[in-house]
Each structure stands twice: as C-alpha cells, then as structure tokens.
Amino acid sequence: MPGPDFESIKLQTENVYKTLVELANQLGFSEDQIDDVRTALLGDEPLYRIRGLKESLIEGRYALAYQLYSMHKYAEAEELFRWLCIYNAPYPPNWMALGACRQARGKFQEAMDAYQLAAIYGTLQDPAPFYYCGVCSIKLGQHDAAIAALEAAICIADPENLEHKTIADRAKVLLAAHTDGEEKD
Numbered sequence: 001m002p003g004p005d006f007e008s009i010k011l012q013t014e015n016v017y018k019t020l021v022e023l024a025n026q027l028g029f030s031e032d033q034i035d036d037v038r039t040a041l042l043g044d045e046p047l048y049r050i051r052g053l054k055e056s057l058i059e060g061r062y063a064l065a066y067q068l069y070s071m072h073k074y075a076e077a078e079e080l081f082r083w084l085c086i087y088n089a090p091y092p093p094n095w096m097a098l099g100a101c102r103q104a105r106g107k108f109q110e111a112m113d114a115y116q117l118a119a120i121y122g123t124l125q126d127p128a129p130f131y132y133c134g135v136c137s138i139k140l141g142q143h144d145a146a147i148a149a150l151e152a153a154i155c156i157a158d159p160e161n162l163e164h165k166t167i168a169d170r171a172k173v174l175l176a177a178h179t180d181g182e183e184k185d
Contacts (some may be wrong), residue, residue, distance in 0.1 A: 016143060019113065024086055038087060048087040058088050068070075068092065072106045085114070092122040099132060108136040109140075127153035127167040134171065150175040 024037045033051075040047035048058050065080035078101035084094040095118035102111035112133045119129035134149035150171045157168035 020086060020089070023082065027083075027086070035054065037086060044090075046088045046090055048100050053087065058084065059161060062094070064110070065097065069101060069104075072104075075102045077101045078105065085117075089117075090121050092118040095121060096128065096132075099129070102138060103132065108139045114138045123167075125158075127158065127164055127171065129156040131171050131174075136176065137173070143178075146178060147175065152176070 021034060021037055024034050029037065029183045035046055035052050039045075040050055045143040048055070061080055061084055065077045065084065068074075068077035068080065078098065081094060081101055084091075085098050088094055097133045099111040099114035099118065102108075104115060115129040115133045115136070119126065119133075122129065130149045130153035134146045134153060137143075137146035137149055153171040154175070156163040157171075158167055159168070
C-alpha cells in the first residue's frame with residue numbers, strides 16, 4: 001500500500017501559507033500584523049504569543065467556537081476557528097475544527113485545505129486529517145484523491161492507539177465501499 005505523497009503535501013502547505021497571509025489581509029490586518037503572521041508561520045511561536053495575547057483568550061475562543069459548532073452554527077463557528085487558525089496555527093485541533101465546519105457547510109475543497117494543515121502541523125502522524133480529506137474527496141468526486149487519502153490514513157495509523165485504530169477501521173470500510181462501488185460501474 002503506498003504512503004502519503006509528501007512532495008504534494010509540501011507544495012500544498014506552501015499554498016496554504018499564502019492563503020493564510022491572504023486571509024489575514026482580508027481580516028483587515030495591518031502590514032505589521034501580516035509580518036507577524038509570516039514570522040509565526042516560519043517560526044516556533046504562535047501569533048497570539050507574538051502579539052502578546054493571553055492563552056486564556058485563545059482557550060475561551062476555542063470553547064465558544066466548539067459550542068457554536070455543537071449547536072450546528074457552522075458559519076459562526078467557522079469564523080472563530082479561522083481566527084484561531086491564524087493566531088494559533090501550530091495547534092492541529094484548530095485546523096481539524098475549521099475543516100469540520102467547512103465540511104458541514106458543504107465547502108469540501110476548503111475543508112480539505114484545513115485538514116491538510118492539520119496533518120502537517122500534526123507532523124503527519126495523525127490519520128484523522130487524511131481520513132476526512134478522503135471523505136471530502138469522495139464528496140467532490142475525486143476518486144484517486146479519495147483512495148490516496150484513505151490509504152494514507154490506514155498507513156499512518158498506529159494500531160496500538162485506539163483513536164488511530166478507529167480511524168483506520170473507518171478508512172478501510174470507506175475505502176472498500178468506495179472501491180467496490182467503482183468496480184460495479
């Protein structure tokens with residue numbers, strides 16, 4: 001079974017970094033703030049620390065965004081998670097949550113962008129972003145991308161980790177159903 005295409009992921013990461021800077025621009029960031037975004041993306045410090053924001057603010061926003069998501073207020077939750085992704089980019093759960101909001105709103109390509117960043121910030125060790133990229137690829141009719149993402153989720157999963165095993169099992173079922181469906185066509 002082939003592993004993930006790391007060159008493709010690297011190229012996609014560079015594109016997502018550009019997207020983050022564009023997003024900061026759209027949110028009305030000043031040039032100094034955009035420079036801080038670039039510094040945060042290239043360094044080890046999240047933007048909220050560079051800007052002097054308190055961790056309690058980040059945690060509070062995450063809790064509110066999660067609550068909005070739980071209430072099916074996906075657009076409002078997406079806005080908060082986007083903010084969190086800029087200010088605390090290295091935290092994969094922000095990207096996963098942003099992807100989930102976008103997926104729930106039918107914005108599958110944008111969801112995959114967020115899941116890909118979750119994978120990268122998670123040092124490509126969590127199968128969940130790959131699994132959800134596979135789900136979105138299926139929704140978009142991208143057969144080859146779906147298979148590659150689901151196979152990557154299975155390949156990356158640590159069989160000793162219960163969460164990983166659960167995701168890998170789901171990926172196997174979805175992969176089998178998706179490839180069986182293709183064979184019948």
